[in-house]
Amino acid sequence: MREYQILRRLADRADVLLRVATQFLDTDAAGAEHMAGLGIDVAVYPTAGEPAPGVPARVWRQRSPGLRADVETMLRSGVIDLVHVEGYYMTQHLPPQRTVPLVLTEENVEYLLDRRWQEVHGPEPTGARWQDTQALERNAWHGATVCTAVSADDANHMAEASPGLDVRLTPNGADHLGPVLAERRPRTVPDDERPTVGFIGNYSYPPSRDAAHELLDQVWPRVHALVPRARLLLAGAALTPALRRSAEEQAGVELLGEVPDVATVLDRVDVFAAPLRVGGGVKVKVLEAAVRGCPIVTTPVGAQGLDEDLRAAMTVTDNHEEAAESMAALLDDSAHRARVSKELLLAAAALPTWDAAADRLWAVWGEAIATGEER
Template identity: 25%
Template structure:
């Protein structure tokens, strides 16, 4: 089978955010049984696609993506306001690239894919380039836009809340239009299906969760001392909201009863106002080449998410690595875990703080929970089932698929 993937960033198994890692893991596995071509956008500071994809895919081509970082603050605000005035999400305005559209059309007609898969709703911008190509389109919604905008608006007030409501309506309009142009939508969780269904019209929605690759060696299950860890890419608003919640409401409660506790924040693009809080026990590490040593040292991994959709790759990776995790139900969406068995679950700041304190005070309990989490994750979160589900989906879209083995390949791997 010949599969063409369109992605809004470079897929990498060591990517700085979960979407990059999830796409890379899926593609690497699909290349074992199918021919795969990848066209992706890339920001100016992002690394290129994973070396395994450059080696295994028939073609990999990258194109520049306009990012908010290339504009000043005033420019970003003007662009966002203009986009909302037109009923378009600001994020969509920043992703367009005409050269990418030309390449999509060119690769589709020369390489002749059996299926075209769009990773994220953003790539719906390029569906017109496929207007005269008959292959079925699959849209994988890794994080629904309208639902996330609605969650964000609910946490705002005043003019910011009004802007959030406009953003939600813009996403509804965009996602409704995109989903009408594909054969099937793939969501990660039942919660995502519920948010997408009112916008999908007659387009069917399938649930295929993410997988995870457990590290070959478990991390130190008990960790060291009383270090708490949050890992995330802070270009992603739900991660910023989570850390704000930690700093304001959860960690002070923990610190009041455990004076040697520290909160370490790891990830790219941390806001400047988080710096300078060392006296309060908050350590902002920023971007690191490998998060493994921080997971190994952490006593507890925290995930107090309250907005957003999809599944949390870094939570899955922490569980698979054998760490004690304290999280909200939203952070565990799509994972069939039980409070007190593989994880501790809390909804309020007080519940999350108390669960964290209990684990800090009992190293044996958090070590045992980490070991149970790893055993469960290895059994339940492998990539075998998601990959098989995608293959069944592709086959269902091609009941009379002709033999394409003699079709010409694209002209090698390259970048534009």
């Protein structure tokens, strides 16, 4: 989503050659057709990596010989002025020697994410440790002309962890669901007026899948005991059999699956739950709930990367009982929900737009090119 929102705004300022490595070739090939319609030269390559001892899964899963060969050909052609890479693990497709500047954007500091994941779930099956990710990631940072991060928290961490590193903040926008609401619109529920909790995620992404299990297994039973008439809507793509089983075992849970419009789901719920245990950067799902004025109950991980005013307008706790009690209080009191919603919307009004995000990245590209010319 980030790449689409930014590139569609920059495609008329530069000739963009977009190259993608994917495990989901059919799905991403369809998306590539849409990007091509914006005037972007796009090619999608399948990944072909295999697990290897000590190699982080994020690295071997993104390995694509076809993509690497294409990138090398483009760089030899001399038509490339700058390479932009999203995620340190994609730098493996660049040749060791290159003559153009490199901008590396980190949507998460991945070794912090891996460290937290291993605290919760243990090491990867290949034996890769978070320290292995740390070594590879920091090496990629120092091979870049400029590094950027999408959150101030991550940018500050990168600068402190690697003194001398040129790090810039290039945040995500938050207006892809439309402008921030002046006030929350009346909730629309097609069948009844049951108080409703919602969660949205792509369940192929392990932190989102983990959060959904945490909600279903630990938080929702407590909420339902406090508010028996309440229901939980679980939306998003790639629902796993295990998640379906967990949902079927709980009372009051409705599986929506993949939805065409996130805003319509958020407008159906009274409380947005985001019990994330693992993550980094800024959580798009949390931003989306905020700009719709939907009261949010999340964890410290879910609130990462947000400014103080926005965090203050949410309930932030990693205690299951506190989370459930906060949700129940919101579900039972419409006046309380309205006050929280107003505070959220006031704070969300300060979030950047995607136009501003694209302008920020465009400026970084220009500075990187100028730095390369000076060298």
